[in-house]
Structure formats: structure tokens, C-alpha cells
Amino acid sequence: MYLTKEEEKILHGESGEVAERMMRLLVQLGDIYGADKMIPVGSVQVAGVSYKSIADPGTEFLEDLASKGAKVKVLTFLNPAGMDLENWETLKFPKEFAKNQLRIMNAFKSMGIVITATCTPYLAGNLPRFREHIAWSESSAISFANSVIGARTNREGGPSALAAAILGKTPNYGFHLWENRQPSIKVKIEADLTFDADYGALGYHVGKLIKNKIPYFTGIKNADTDQLKALGAAMAASGAVALYHVEGLTPEADLVKKDNLETITVTKKELDEAYAKLNTGKQPDIVILGCPHASLREIAAVAEHLKGKHLKKPVWVCTSRMMKEAADRMGFTATIEQAGGHIVADTCMVVSPIEDMGYKTTGVNSGKAGNYLPGFCKQNVCFNNLHKLLEAVL
Amino acid sequence: MKGRMISPGKVKGTALVSKEPIGFYGGINIKTGIVIEKGHPLEGKNVKDKILVFPCGKGSTVGSYVIYGLQKNGVGPKGIINRETETIVATGVILAGIPCVDKIDIDQIKEGDTIVLNADNATVEVAR
Numbered sequence: 001m002y003l004t005k006e007e008e009k010i011l012h013g014e015s016g017e018v019a020e021r022m023m024r025l026l027v028q029l030g031d032i033y034g035a036d037k038m039i040p041v042g043s044v045q046v047a048g049v050s051y052k053s054i055a056d057p058g059t060e061f062l063e064d065l066a067s068k069g070a071k072v073k074v075l076t077f078l079n080p081a082g083m084d085l086e087n088w089e090t091l092k093f094p095k096e097f098a099k100n101q102l103r104i105m106n107a108f109k110s111m112g113i114v115i116t117a118t119c120t121p122y123l124a125g126n127l128p129r130f131r132e133h134i135a136w137s138e139s140s141a142i143s144f145a146n147s148v149i150g151a152r153t154n155r156e157g158g159p160s161a162l163a164a165a166i167l168g169k170t171p172n173y174g175f176h177l178w179e180n181r182q183p184s185i186k187v188k189i190e191a192d193l194t195f196d197a198d199y200g201a202l203g204y205h206v207g208k209l210i211k212n213k214i215p216y217f218t219g220i221k222n223a224d225t226d227q228l229k230a231l232g233a234a235m236a237a238s239g240a241v242a243l244y245h246v247e248g249l250t251p252e253a254d255l256v257k258k259d260n261l262e263t264i265t266v267t268k269k270e271l272d273e274a275y276a277k278l279n280t281g282k283q284p285d286i287v288i289l290g291c292p293h294a295s296l297r298e299i300a301a302v303a304e305h306l307k308g309k310h311l312k313k314p315v316w317v318c319t320s321r322m323m324k325e326a327a328d329r330m331g332f333t334a335t336i337e338q339a340g341g342h343i344v345a346d347t348c349m350v351v352s353p354i355e356d357m358g359y360k361t362t363g364v365n366s367g368k369a370g371n372y373l374p375g376f377c378k379q380n381v382c383f384n385n386l387h388k389l390l391e392a393v394l
Numbered sequence: 395m396k397g398r399m400i401s402p403g404k405v406k407g408t409a410l411v412s413k414e415p416i417g418f419y420g421g422i423n424i425k426t427g428i429v430i431e432k433g434h435p436l437e438g439k440n441v442k443d444k445i446l447v448f449p450c451g452k453g454s455t456v457g458s459y460v461i462y463g464l465q466k467n468g469v470g471p472k473g474i475i476n477r478e479t480e481t482i483v484a485t486g487v488i489l490a491g492i493p494c495v496d497k498i499d500i501d502q503i504k505e506g507d508t509i510v511l512n513a514d515n516a517t518v519e520v521a522r
Contacts, residue, residue, distance in 0.1 A: 025488045028400060029481070048455075057424055057459035061489070064466060159458055159485045 001030045002037045018070045022163035030171025039172045043128045044165040047137030048158025050082035050351035051100040062107035072112045073168035077126045079138045081117040085346045117346040118320035120293040135164035140292045143232030146243040150251035152176045186263040189219035195385035199227045200367030201274040203234025212240040218247045234367025278370035281380030284363030288349040290318035291366035303332035305390045306339035313393040315341035318348045363389045399516040400479045403493030407472040409507040410444035412436045417453030418460035427469030445509040446471035451483035461486025473511040
């Protein structure tokens with residue numbers, strides 16, 4: 001890989017030990033994946049934030065880096081943490097867990113990383129532009145940035161994203177190159193997609209089938225950004241889809257080559273089967289919405305359903321701190337809390353220790369959550385659309 | 395033997411060899427360097443100051459942080475030699491500054507061999 005004089009100097013330790021190791025990490029990854037050079041990135045999102053995911057070794061690594069004076073060069077946000085960073089006591093997150101989670105957040109903050117912990121940075125103040133090179137880590141955020149925004153990112157791990165943030169650069173390979181953004185399979189939709197959950201079920205089915213291919217969808221008529229967020233998240237979870245195109249909707253769809261591709265068709269039958277596979281439980285102990293983090297529109301819909309009603313089981317709506325702020329102002333938070341629910345910011349069900357909080361069956365409308373909860377959180381899952389999930393606990 | 399440099403440095407030490415992959419997170423105690431994975435061929439042995447030889451890494455990505463932590467706690471291996479270094483081990487050794495070379499025929503190395511690992515030149519010498 002070609003390195004500029006300045007990059008060579010960093011690699012030889014002239015900018016200190018932290019920069020040297022970070023540069024070596026990126027150069028090594030670049031060599032392994034055939035990068036020709038380093039390119040500047042405009043935005044970073046770092047994964048490996050929850051104490052549940054990185055445990056003591058990760059926490060100590062981050063504290064060590066922070067103590068050596070590591071600082072980021074570009075706008076950098078975080079993946080969700082393991083708990084609501086402000087209301088963890090009210091929500092009964094374990095104390096010992098909270099103590100460690102706060103150590104992690106302090107380490108990130110002292111490196112200059114914005115401690116906005118969300119899987120939807122694009123809704124919370126970290127929005128890249130079309131064709132901008134970025135280094136993001138969370139799989140649904142990667143999918144949204146690549147597909148819906150048309151920015152360019154590989155699937156970064158925690159350390160490689162942190163290195164990109166500290167150096168402001170990433171090796172040029174993979175999804176940064178136009179030739180690697182071409183679809184490799186056509187997916188023809190012959191079913192009505194109404195609820196966000198329908199997009200989740202579709203994504204779950206397609207991801208399982210095509211693994212890490214790049215799909216080009218036809219037959220999706222009018223999906224909004226919440227639905228595209230649900231679709232991409234599910235495909236990234238059940239498969240490893242980091243980029244998709246939708247005819248007429250996503251920015252690169254008209255530009256890519258889509259001739260002579262293998263085609264698969266999805267009908268109502270496949271969607272029904274996906275719903276059946278995702279349902280492993282009967283009656284939820286808790287309903288958790290907002291995977292990926294809820295938009296204000298989704299929070300408003302929950303508030304509308306719960307207005308003047310009383311919940312028999314807890315309902316959490318997970319979101320970013322920014323959306324929560326807007327929901328507070330609009331009275332959505334108050335409406336949801338009066339019904340007995342909570343808006344939970346900074347965290348999500350997958351990275352929080354819900355299995356230690358006494359819950360066995362979780363109701364979700366997310367194909368991604370439905371895919372991960374049985375393994376990561378030992379939960380049975382009730383997968384349904386928002387309306388039916390809430391009806392079941394009213 | 396000549397391989398590929400993953401992380402630079404020159405060290406001499408005694409080989410600790412595993413025919414099985416190593417999962418660092420949950421597999422090695424970060425404070426002592428002792429292998430704790432049940433049923434692992436190296437269970438109960440200490441990686442401290444050894445040239446650790448194994449085919450490749452496995453398991454959780456937190457493994458990168460464990461390699462870093464072993465080194466910081468003074469119980470890390472002196473060097474690592476792999477058949478194929480995947481990204482978990484690569485990330486770990488680079489962050490920790492542990493010399494590492496891969497693309498080596500590790501069957502040529504026996505437990506207790508004295509090894510000169512020159513990662514700068516990507517070479518491994520075995521002395522018996």
C-alpha cells in the first residue's frame with residue numbers, strides 16, 4: 001500500500017506510540033484486503049461500547065488509550081451502551097454493571113468522542129453526505145449509510161473504527177470503491193409491505209438467503225426511512241448485507257449495473273414463513289421497540305397507541321438521547337410513561353443485560369432484534385407489528 | 395522459515411505450541427497468562443514470555459483486547475507465530491506491540507524449541 005511521507009512518519013513512531021499502533025493496524029488491514037492507499041474519512045462510529053460486549057479487557061484497553069492522551073480527529077459517535085446513561089437507576093440496571101459502563105463512557109469522552117451512543121447516528125447529529133468516505137461499525141448503521149445515504153463504509157470492528165477516528169483515515173478497499181458497490185443478486189418483491197415489521201421480516205428472510213451479497217430490490221414502492229432502516233438492519237443481522245439498492249428509492253440504484261443478475265422472488269408465503277420463524281414465544285413479559293433506535297415518527301406512533309391506556313407489561317422504546325429530548329418536549333414521553341411504559345435512551349435490548357433483569361420472553365417488531373435476542377439474551381421472541389404487540393399487553 | 399510480518403519486532407524465546415486454535419477471550423486468564431479453556435491442549439499452561447505457536451485465533455472479537463491486556467499486565471507472550479493470523483489476533487498483537495509472523499509451517503516447531511523470531515524480516519529460526 002502506498003503511504004504518504006506523513007503517514008510513513010506516523011508508522012515510524014514520530015507522532016507517538018498510540019498513533020504508531022493505530023497506523024500499523026490500518027496498514028496491516030489495508031495490506032490484507034488489498035488497499036492501494038489511505039483515504040480521509042469524514043465521520044466515524046465506534047462499536048464495542050457496552051460493558052456486556054467488551055467486558056474488563058476492553059474497558060482497560062480504552063482507559064489505557066485515554067490515559068496515553070489519544071484524541072480523535074473527526075466527528076465520532078458511539079454504538080449503544082449497555083444502559084440508559086441517565087436513568088439507569090430508575091430502570092433497575094445492576095449497579096456493578098453501571099459502574100463499569102460509566103468508566104467506558106469516561107474513557108471515550110476524554111478521547112474527544114461524542115458520547116452519543118446510538119445505532120442511528122444519522123438521526124442524532126452525525127449525518128454523512130452522498131459519496132463521503134466514513135468508517136462506521138454498527139451493522140444497521142453501516143447498511144443505512146451505504147444504501148440509503150450513499151456514503152461509503154466498510155464493516156469496521158471496534159479497534160479499526162477507533163484507529164480511523166484517531167488518524168482521520170481508513171484504508172481504501174471494499175465498499176469505498178465503486179466497482180465493489182454493484183449488486184450481485186436481484187430480489188423481486190411480490191407482496192404488500194405495510195408495517196415496519198413486514199420490512200423486518202423481509203430483511204430477515206433475504207439476509208438468511210443471500211448472506212453477504214449486494215441485493216437490488218424491485219417492487220418496493222414507497223418505503224420511508226424507518227422502513228428502510230428496518231429492512232437493512234434485519235438483512236445485516238440474519239446475513240452480512242452491508243449495502244443494498246432499491247429501484248426508484250435509494251441514490252445509487254439508477255447508477256449501478258444490474259443486467260444479467262440471478263433473481264429471487266419474495267411473495268406473501270415467504271413473508272409468512274419469516275414471521276413464523278421469528279416467533280419462538282407465546283406471551284411477552286416485556287415489549288421492546290426501537291431496534292434500530294426509534295425515530296421521532298416511531299415514538300409518536302407508540303404514544304398515539306398508548307394515549308389514556310394502561311399497560312399490563314413493561315414497554316420500552318429504545319432511542320437516541322436526541323430523539324428522547326424531542327419526545328419529552330412533544331409530550332410523547334409523558335403519554336408513554338402515564339401508560340406505564342418507558343423511553344430508554346443510549347442503549348438497546350441486545351446489548352443490555354435484560355436476561356439478568358428477569359425477562360424471559362420479549363415482544364419485538366424488529367427482524368434484527370428477533371434474530372439476536374434468542375442467542376445474545378436467551379429470550380423467547382414474539383415478533384409482530386407495533387399495533388398487535390401493544391394490544392397484547394394492554 | 396519465511397512468512398509474513400503482522401507486527402514488527404525481534405525476540406528469542408521458548409516455543410509453546412498448540413495444534414488447536416486459541417480463543418483469547420474466555421480462553422486465557424488476562425491477569426496470570428494461564429490457559430483456562432476446558433479441554434484445550436494448553437489448559438493449565440502459561441503463555442508468559444513464551445513464543446506462542448498456534449494455527450489461528452477463534453471466538454470473540456474481545457480477544458484482541460485480551461492480547462493487549464496480557465501484555466500490559468506483564469504476562470503476555472514474547473511473540474506469536476501462526477499459520478494464518480486472522481483479524482482478532484492481528485488487531486491484538488498490533489495494539490499490544492507483540493512481534494507476530496504468519497504463513498509459517500507450524501508443524502516444524504516442537505514444544506520447548508528455542509525460537510528466534512525476527513518479525514521485521516518475517517523470519518523464524520528453530521534451534522534445538
